[in-house]
Amino acid sequence: MSAPNDYLHCPLCGFEFIKQQSACERGCPLGKYCRLVCCPNCHYEFPPELRVVSWWRRLFAPAACPKPPRDLFSLSELNEGDHAELVRLTSEKVSRRNTLAVYGLVPGSRLVLQQKRPSFVIRVGETELALEADIAGELVVKRIAAEGAANLTS
Amino acid sequence: MSASPTTQHPPAEQTLILVGNPNVGKSVLFSKLTGKFVIISNYPGTTVEITTGHSTFSGKTCAVIDSPGVNELAARTEDARVTCDVLRDHPEATLVQVADAKNLRRALLLTMQLAELKRPMVLVLNMMDELDKVGGHIDVRKLSELLGIPVVPTIAIARTGIHLLEKSLDQAAVPASLTASLKTQQTSPTVTTNLPCQEEDYQQNIERLSYINEILAQVYTRVRPRKPTFAQQLGWWATQPLRGTLLLALILYFTFWFVGLLGAGTFVNFFENAVFGRHINPIAIRVVDAALPFPHQHRHEASEYKLDIPLAPGRGIELFSSTQQVLSPAYTIEPGAAHGWWNAVIRFIHDFLVGEYGMITMALSYGFAIVLPIVTTFFLLFSVLEDSGYLSRLAVMVNRIFRAMGLNGKAVLPMVLGLGCDTMATMTTRILETRKERVITTLLLALAVPCSAQLGVLMAMTARVSWGAALFWVALMVAIAFVVGWLAAKLHGGASSDFILELPPMRRPELGNVVVKTLARLEWYLKEVIPLFVLGTAILFFFDKLNLLEKITCFGEPIVTGWLGLPRETANAFLIGFLRRDYGAVYLLDAATGPNATLSPHQILVSMVTITLFMPCIATLFMIARELGKRTAAAITVFVFVFAFFVGGLVHHLGRWIGL
Numbered sequence A: 001m002s003a004p005n006d007y008l009h010c011p012l013c014g015f016e017f018i019k020q021q022s023a024c025e026r027g028c029p030l031g032k033y034c035r036l037v038c039c040p041n042c043h044y045e046f047p048p049e050l051r052v053v054s055w056w057r058r059l060f061a062p063a064a065c066p067k068p069p070r071d072l073f074s075l076s077e078l079n080e081g082d083h084a085e086l087v088r089l090t091s092e093k094v095s096r097r098n099t100l101a102v103y104g105l106v107p108g109s110r111l112v113l114q115q116k117r118p119s120f121v122i123r124v125g126e127t128e129l130a131l132e133a134d135i136a137g138e139l140v141v142k143r144i145a146a147e148g149a150a151n152l153t154s
Numbered sequence B: 001m002s003a004s005p006t007t008q009h010p011p012a013e014q015t016l017i018l019v020g021n022p023n024v025g026k027s028v029l030f031s032k033l034t035g036k037f038v039i040i041s042n043y044p045g046t047t048v049e050i051t052t053g054h055s056t057f058s059g060k061t062c063a064v065i066d067s068p069g070v071n072e073l074a075a076r077t078e079d080a081r082v083t084c085d086v087l088r089d090h091p092e093a094t095l096v097q098v099a100d101a102k103n104l105r106r107a108l109l110l111t112m113q114l115a116e117l118k119r120p121m122v123l124v125l126n127m128m129d130e131l132d133k134v135g136g137h138i139d140v141r142k143l144s145e146l147l148g149i150p151v152v153p154t155i156a157i158a159r160t161g162i163h164l165l166e167k168s169l170d171q172a173a174v175p176a177s178l179t180a181s182l183k184t185q186q187t188s189p190t191v192t193t194n195l196p197c198q199e200e201d202y203q204q205n206i207e208r209l210s211y212i213n214e215i216l217a218q219v220y221t222r223v224r225p226r227k228p229t230f231a232q233q234l235g236w237w238a239t240q241p242l243r244g245t246l247l248l249a250l251i252l253y254f255t256f257w258f259v260g261l262l263g264a265g266t267f268v269n270f271f272e273n274a275v276f277g278r279h280i281n282p283i284a285i286r287v288v289d290a291a292l293p294f295p296h297q298h299r300h301e302a303s304e305y306k307l308d309i310p311l312a313p314g315r316g317i318e319l320f321s322s323t324q325q326v327l328s329p330a331y332t333i334e335p336g337a338a339h340g341w342w343n344a345v346i347r348f349i350h351d352f353l354v355g356e357y358g359m360i361t362m363a364l365s366y367g368f369a370i371v372l373p374i375v376t377t378f379f380l381l382f383s384v385l386e387d388s389g390y391l392s393r394l395a396v397m398v399n400r401i402f403r404a405m406g407l408n409g410k411a412v413l414p415m416v417l418g419l420g421c422d423t424m425a426t427m428t429t430r431i432l433e434t435r436k437e438r439v440i441t442t443l444l445l446a447l448a449v450p451c452s453a454q455l456g457v458l459m460a461m462t463a464r465v466s467w468g469a470a471l472f473w474v475a476l477m478v479a480i481a482f483v484v485g486w487l488a489a490k491l492h493g494g495a496s497s498d499f500i501l502e503l504p505p506m507r508r509p510e511l512g513n514v515v516v517k518t519l520a521r522l523e524w525y526l527k528e529v530i531p532l533f534v535l536g537t538a539i540l541f542f543f544d545k546l547n548l549l550e551k552i553t554c555f556g557e558p559i560v561t562g563w564l565g566l567p568r569e570t571a572n573a574f575l576i577g578f579l580r581r582d583y584g585a586v587y588l589l590d591a592a593t594g595p596n597a598t599l600s601p602h603q604i605l606v607s608m609v610t611i612t613l614f615m616p617c618i619a620t621l622f623m624i625a626r627e628l629g630k631r632t633a634a635a636i637t638v639f640v641f642v643f644a645f646f647v648g649g650l651v652h653h654l655g656r657w658i659g660l
């Protein structure tokens, strides 16, 4: 397994994600030989950078230009108190997606991020749910205005 | 607290199964319907076994079954499996789904899954009071129309709506409109335990939820919510890094004060010295002497007794103190008395009851005077914490730490309960999702989590060693728990589960429920403890009479004296420790602080370490065997036994070497 916390940056939209979140189509004809990763935000497929290259770039390349604005985030990028709508779950594990579903957390549901540390706590409807950071990282959400979701200001 | 076999009831004409999401009030409703006691607490996953009760509704006798809460009908955890089994075993039963009215969306997801079983159903909307508080409103009649089943709003804790529920049981109907509404044809009309087609489950759940959203749009309205209550505010603080840690520290200190100083200090002192030492024991001795006379003379001993309100260790407000001469179990035979066989028999019975290893003077006074006050205070506090909803928030705080041991925050409930009684805690490990987590939690419970009785006794022993030594003991236990947990997590195959935990609302604990629950736990505890204390004392007594104690002491000498460097008599403590660790600890306490104390501070530390790690008690072993199988139980036993002596010896030799 590769280092789990190697972040990949989509060259097209600048979305940051980890390899496990890659939104590769299941049933890719190349199977495990496929070297491409797919951005969960815009579905652009690109080969991940070799580690040496990325080190080189980080050491000597000019500072990256500011990221373009985007409307999809992973839940871990939001701030405490933000309201959001769940767009997609990038988890490969069905059981994990199912566990979240029975708490009412499926694409389209609204949630409030209450806190991020020591664990994430979100509120879905009247349910307060504690999640670990790696699960929170798998929730792709978009920000929404506060009055749309369950009213709560903490 | 267990369900007694209910054979005396007439065969029920109807069976009701209470099902629903965790922590929605099924058990409250159950006890209101049947009048039978079950454990109720503000923690998802309280009920782990089914309980059956009986009642009559509109002239019909009914069996009512309380089941563990489930979020879906796929059996992923042990307790969900119990519910699925119940549903399968009673195909004719009427389902009473209990729902948290605040969380209607989640409840309806379960309703739709239950609907596929095609059984008559009633939906109970419980916690209407809390729905009102958050500013929600549900159009009950409309909902009932849409679902095609009776819907009954209730407030179970206040008994509101129970009568209506009883009346509507006759109208229970199969919610046909629900199953027809889904586009995908349902594949499984039976309760599934399938794992392979989870993807399909997931798609179905998404579809169900979108259908539910349509229902909710018609029945659920929400007015502007009120300001967050203090309880809500406290709940948020409890999981935040800084405030949460402060709150935790506060709770820990209060626990230490309440259980350690008040329970194990003031109360034990009262029961041991005032009640047993001055009244029960002397009276028992006089009664036995009068009934079974043989020529002997009991000694008198000075008994000191001090009643105080503790403030900090070693400090307190003294209310009352007195010194008095009391009759003690030790006696001298009058010289020149007859030595007939009859006298020998009488003396044997006399000693069995009130001698050095007597039933009253040792077994009962240990059990009731030392163990009981400590566990009572602990269970009382535990019930309050449990009902407040704090424990799941504690899980959030400690999740990171538990992760290092291959567990996640959810294991905090069994661990904390283990401080009360390891046997109960072992049973509660069922709420954990994977076998790996259950095994590691059980191992740590067996090894490094002393029950409150033992802890209280050990705390009393720390009074005789330096602060440094006491801290060393605590640090060592924590370190061992980590290292062993970490190693076990590495060595044991299998996965740990995700940490996704529902935080129940903070509620003010209800006095009645707290008291009843504490009493029920005490009853279970005493039923387990007192027989073992009696048995252990009897073993000691007979070994003593047959002069075997001497031989066993010799047998244990290489380990006890050679390796641990303790006086040989302490072998008795470990012998008794096989039955219960806390009993062994009490014995050591006697050797450390009793009238003729024999242990040096260094030896006290060694014996504290060894007995803390020593074997889980017999009842816990049986429970481990029941929950995890005999082989795992045997493996855990052997490991714990060897490990306890190994570490104890290590502390002894290292201590010697450093020159403490």
Ligand SMILES: Nc1nc2c(ncn2[C@@H]2O[C@H](COP(=O)(O)OP(=O)(O)OP(=O)(O)O)[C@@H](O)[C@H]2O)c(=O)[nH]1
Residues within 6 Å of the ligand: B020, B021, B022, B023, B024, B025, B026, B027, B028, B029, B039, B040, B041, B042, B043, B044, B045, B046, B047, B048, B067, B068, B069, B070, B126, B127, B128, B129, B130, B154, B155, B156, B157, B158, B387, B507
């Ligand atoms: N405010 C309010 N609290 C309630 C009501 N009914 C139950 N409770 C509380 O809800 C908590 C959970 O009750 P339980 O009966 O243990 O819930 P359960 O459904 O059996 O839970 P599990 O066994 O864990 O599945 C307890 O703290 C109850 O006091 C109600 O109508 N109103």
Ligand SMILES: [Mg+2]
Residues within 6 Å of the ligand: B026, B027, B028, B039, B040, B046, B047, B067, B068, B069
């Ligand atoms: Mg229950």
Ligand SMILES: [Zn+2]
Residues within 6 Å of the ligand: A010, A011, A012, A013, A014, A015, A039, A041, A042, A043, A044
């Ligand atoms: Zn992209």
Ligand SMILES: [Zn+2]
Residues within 6 Å of the ligand: A024, A025, A028, A034, A036
């Ligand atoms: Zn691909």
